[in-house]
Amino acid sequence: MKYFRSDPARTQLGLAYGPSALAYLDAHPDALDYIEIPFEQLRHTPDAGALQAHMPLVLHCASVSVAGTVAPSADTMRAIADAAERLQTPWVGEHLAFVSAEPLGGETEADRDPTTLTYTVCPQLSEASVSRVVENVAAARRQLGDTPLLLENSPQYFEIPGSTMPMSDFIAAVFARCDAGLLLDLTHFLITCLNTGADPERELDRLPLSRVVEVHISGLSVQSGIAWDDHAVPAPPQVFELLRRVLRDVRPQALTVEYNWSAAFPQPILHRHLLRVRELLEAA
Numbered sequence: 001m002k003y004f005r006s007d008p009a010r011t012q013l014g015l016a017y018g019p020s021a022l023a024y025l026d027a028h029p030d031a032l033d034y035i036e037i038p039f040e041q042l043r044h045t046p047d048a049g050a051l052q053a054h055m056p057l058v059l060h061c062a063s064v065s066v067a068g069t070v071a072p073s074a075d076t077m078r079a080i081a082d083a084a085e086r087l088q089t090p091w092v093g094e095h096l097a098f099v100s101a102e103p104l105g106g107e108t109e110a111d112r113d114p115t116t117l118t119y120t121v122c123p124q125l126s127e128a129s130v131s132r133v134v135e136n137v138a139a140a141r142r143q144l145g146d147t148p149l150l151l152e153n154s155p156q157y158f159e160i161p162g163s164t165m166p167m168s169d170f171i172a173a174v175f176a177r178c179d180a181g182l183l184l185d186l187t188h189f190l191i192t193c194l195n196t197g198a199d200p201e202r203e204l205d206r207l208p209l210s211r212v213v214e215v216h217i218s219g220l221s222v223q224s225g226i227a228w229d230d231h232a233v234p235a236p237p238q239v240f241e242l243l244r245r246v247l248r249d250v251r252p253q254a255l256t257v258e259y260n261w262s263a264a265f266p267q268p269i270l271h272r273h274l275l276r277v278r279e280l281l282e283a284a
């Protein structure tokens with residue numbers, strides 16, 4: 001089995017699990033340091049973990065719902081902790097978002113179960129949300145044992161009702177009070193700036209960059225005037241510029257390129273973008 005090893009002098013470079021990542025791995029067996037695999041994938045198809053015979057796996061997760069009011073089940077938290085131990089993942093990366101909501105409250109038994117949104121949703125950006133995240137992260141940390149937790153910034157698509165602060169202040173407030181590292185998704189960050197009219201340079205200065213452990217890069221697409229997260233298209237040039245800027249301040253332990261929503265992401269672009277990222281890491 002292969003296990004992720006941090007190297008203070010060299011950022012580890014990985015791809016998010018998916019058909020294009022597996023195809024790339026076949027063609028370039030020595031070009032990657034790890035594959036980032038979703039807990040939900042491993043839970044659904046445990047055989048996917050067999051990849052660890054050839055490549056270290058880092059656990060990503062969209063089940064803890066740290067910014068929500070509905071806690072994950074004890075079974076789910078136990079399964080995440082078990083997967084983390086089995087993989088010897090350096091951390092569990094989770095979204096600073098919610099994926100479960102209150103039951104619909106109808107007549108049937110299913111209506112009395114929490115509503116699973118199947119998509120990580122950006123929370124209200126307020127002090128109340130910060131306090132909720134602080135409590136939920138503390139509970140998750142107790143259940144995960146020694147495995148560190150990273151929180152990934154959400155993309156913001158619209159002004160969230162009841163919000164009292166911009167995303168950068170929300171993130172800073174959460175990290176001031178939470179025992180967690182920052183998984184900085186530069187595309188989510190850019191999407192948030194584009195959709196809220198914020199200046200990326202100024203917002204970056206307000207983020208707790210010293211807490212960055214891992215960076216994500218993916219694509220975005222603009223529909224009806226709104227920028228959306230899109231892992232099926234290449235990252236735009238601004239994302240690489242943001243990476244160059246972030247690397248002036250911080251040396252992340254890992255950088256994951258997430259081109260995992262397409263079964264046939266163009267391999268030449270994937271290869272070129274990995275080379276570009278490596279180049280930026282080496283120049284920093």
Ligand SMILES: [Fe+2]
Pocket residue numbers: 152185216217258
């Ligand atoms: Fe991400």
